[in-house]
Amino acid sequence: MILSPLNQRRLSNFKANKRATWSxxxxxxxxxxxxxxxxxxxxxxxxxxxxxxxxxxxxxxxPETEFGGDFRTEAVYRYSEVECxxxxxxxxxxxxxxxxxxxxxxxxxxxxxxxxxxxxxxxxIRYSYNTQVExxxxxxxxxxxxxWLGTDDTKRDVTARVIYGFRLSIxxxxxxxxxxxxIGIIAGAIQGFFGGRTDLIFQRVLxxxxxxxxxxxxxxxxxxLGRSFWLLVFVTILFGWPALTGVVRAxxxxxxxxxxxxxxxxxxxxxxxxxxxxxxxxxxVATVTMLPFIMTGAIGTLASLDFLGFGxxxxxxxxxxxxxxxxxxxxxxxxxxxxxxxxxIMLSLLxxxxxxxxxxxxxxxxxx
Numbered sequence: 001m002i003l004s005p006l007n008q009r010r011l012s013n014f015k016a017n018k019r020a021t022w023s024x025x026x027x028x029x030x031x032x033x034x035x036x037x038x039x040x041x042x043x044x045x046x047x048x049x050x051x052x053x054x055x056x057x058x059x060x061x062x063p064e065t066e067f068g069g070d071f072r073t074e075a076v077y078r079y080s081e082v083e084c085x086x087x088x089x090x091x092x093x094x095x096x097x098x099x100x101x102x103x104x105x106x107x108x109x110x111x112x113x114x115x116x117x118x119x120x121x122x123x124x125i126r127y128s129y130n131t132q133v134e135x136x137x138x139x140x141x142x143x144x145x146x147x148w149l150g151t152d153d154t155k156r157d158v159t160a161r162v163i164y165g166f167r168l169s170i171x172x173x174x175x176x177x178x179x180x181x182x183i184g185i186i187a188g189a190i191q192g193f194f195g196g197r198t199d200l201i202f203q204r205v206l207x208x209x210x211x212x213x214x215x216x217x218x219x220x221x222x223x224x225l226g227r228s229f230w231l232l233v234f235v236t237i238l239f240g241w242p243a244l245t246g247v248v249r250a251x252x253x254x255x256x257x258x259x260x261x262x263x264x265x266x267x268x269x270x271x272x273x274x275x276x277x278x279x280x281x282x283x284x285v286a287t288v289t290m291l292p293f294i295m296t297g298a299i300g301t302l303a304s305l306d307f308l309g310f311g312x313x314x315x316x317x318x319x320x321x322x323x324x325x326x327x328x329x330x331x332x333x334x335x336x337x338x339x340x341x342x343x344x345i346m347l348s349l350l351x352x353x354x355x356x357x358x359x360x361x362x363x364x365x366x367x368x
Contacts, residue, residue, distance in 0.1 A: 010360040020356020027349040034167035041125035041160035045077050050086050050118040078126060086118040127157035129164040129317035140325070140332040150334045152325050158335065162342055164317030169299050169346070172229070176236045176298040177291060183237070184244030185287065189275045191245065192252025199249070206242050214239035215301075219310045227313050236301055243294050244287060251283035284361045292354035296347050303343070319343065 015021055039046060044057040050067055057077060064075040067085045075082050125148075127133060132155050133147060139155040141147065149158035191202045218235050225231060252275070255261060264274050305311030306320025307327075314321070319342060326336035 013362070014356045014360040017356040017359050019352050020359070023349045023352035024356070027353060030166065030349075031170055034163055034170070037163045037167055038123075038128075040123055041127060041129070041157070041163050042123045043076075043078055043126060043128045043131040045120040045122050047121040048077075048086060048118070049120075077120065078131075083120070086120060088118070125157065125160055125163075127160045129156065129161045130315055131157060131160065133157055140329055140335060142332070143334055149338050150332065152322065152335065153329055153332075158322070158338055161317045161322060162319070162338060165319040165322065166342065166346065168229075168312075168317055169302060169319055172233065172302050173295045173298040175233055176240060177295045179237050180240040180294060180298075181244055181287070181291065183241040185248050185280070185283075187241065188245040188248025189252055189280065189283075192249040193256055193271065193275050193279070195253065195256070199253075202245075206245060209239075210242050212239070215304070218305065219308075222305075222310050227311065229312060229316070232302070232305070232311065236298060240294065240298065243297075244290055247286045247290055248283050251286055252279055255279050255282055285358065288354065288358045288361050291357075292351050295350055295354070299343075299347065 033040065038058055042058060046056070046058055048055040048057060055062055055066075057075070062075055063069075063073060064071040064082060064085075067075060067082065069075065069082065069085055077083065077086075127147075133141075133151050135141075135146075139151055140153050141151045141155070143150040147157050147159065149162065152158055152161070187202065191199045214235075217239070218232070221231070221235055256279070261274060261278065264278060302311060302318075303320035303323065306318040307324045309324070311320055312318050319339060322335060323339040323343075326332070326339050329335055
């Protein structure tokens with residue numbers, strides 16, 4: 001794809017900011033990896049081979065009877081009995097001594113008889129965000145070879161919850177920032193372009209709307225309607241869109257009397273074309289400057305609600321809930337350090353990236 005000279009200059013400006021460039025690369029790698037969280041941390045194998053057939057437990061439900069077991073419920077693949085059934089082709093009664101049978105199956109025969117060996121390909125972390133870790137010791141337990149960041153107070157693997165929680169936080173912030181920005185930009189453009197009574201009415205509505213205690217309203221709504229991801233997204237957007245309105249309004253009020261705008265009106269160009277093709281690009285620098293605050297604010301809102309216990313359902317992989325656990329379990333410092341470093345790295349990378357984007361759209365900055 002061939003870029004226009006303007007976009008080439010913007011790209012050069014962004015690349016000139018090394019901090020933003022490296023932050024974008026690191027963040028992209030982390031976010032892309034988190035999108036495939038099910039392949040990185042899961043209590044189900046990625047692929048199972050059993051008696052010449054292949055199974056994908058990550059995507060499909062398979063009862064234990066499918067592998068020669070006795071129960072019609074979903075197979076619990078981390079149990080040694082199920083592992084024994086798969087690796088011995090279901091030909092051995094694995095409920096007597098599964099560990100020894102698994103060891104014997106490595107040679108392809110048991111008690112002198114050849115067996116059709118099966119196998120499983122596991123993710124690097126054999127726990128999902130809601131998997132209960134089995135083992136000695138009280139929860140929360142410190143980091144080990146199996147649980148790289150330890151477990152929380154309900155014996156769930158912290159590493160798996162961080163991976164899923166990172167993805168959830170970023171997707172939440174992207175959705176809220178994208179929709180809020182579109183609504184806020186349109187509202188601010190209408191105010192600034194038309195001015196007069198339209199601007200006056202809009203300003204009074206914004207003053208009333210912005211004065212509402214959004215955090216308390218969210219808590220009340222969640223208490224009535226129940227907690228869910230999409231309800232939280234909707235309510236956050238409902239109170240988040242005015243953030244960009246004032247900035248865009250000011251830029252449009254400044255540009256509405258420029259000579260090229262008057263010339264476009266005289267030529268009969270439609271108002272919407274003038275607003276979004278000719279005036280909006282000039283407002284992009286101020287708009288992009290505000291985006292990191294909206295995005296980090298959305299992450300902060302999600303973390304605050306989860307910390308207070310009014311955010312996502314308790315079963316969700318929440319970084320805010322991990323922070324609350326760190327507060328309640330001061331004897332487990334790995335929880336606090338994990339929450340701190342995840343938030344610090346995530347928010348710092350986002351701020352540095354948007355700093356580079358702001359420089360890219362600033363017409364006053366030209367790097368050689």
